[in-house]
Amino acid sequence: MAQAGKGRLNYRCPMCFMRDLDIDMFYDKDKDEYYCIRCQYVGNEEDVLKRNEVVRMKYGSMMKRYKMEDF
Numbered sequence: 827m828a829q830a831g832k833g834r835l836n837y838r839c840p841m842c843f844m845r846d847l848d849i850d851m852f853y854d855k856d857k858d859e860y861y862c863i864r865c866q867y868v869g870n871e872e873d874v875l876k877r878n879e880v881v882r883m884k885y886g887s888m889m890k891r892y893k894m895e896d897f
């Protein structure tokens with residue numbers, strides 16, 4: 827496997843997050859892409875952020891339930 831490790835920032839996988847899984851993705855320096863070891867998702871930073879935003883909006887009302895536990 828090519829050089830890989832954690833990116834500068836840890837992004838959670840948007841595809842796994844939609845299934846209630848909070849998985850940190852790995853960063854491929856050669857391709858400048860993030861990838862998920864669990865669901866095969868691969869995307870650059872822009873795509874990850876975009877997808878995470880969509881998930882957040884889609885599940886925004888659901889997440890409110892967990893606010894009390896988070897703080």
Ligand SMILES: [Zn+2]
Pocket residue numbers: 839840841842843849862863864865866867
């Ligand atoms: Zn994933």
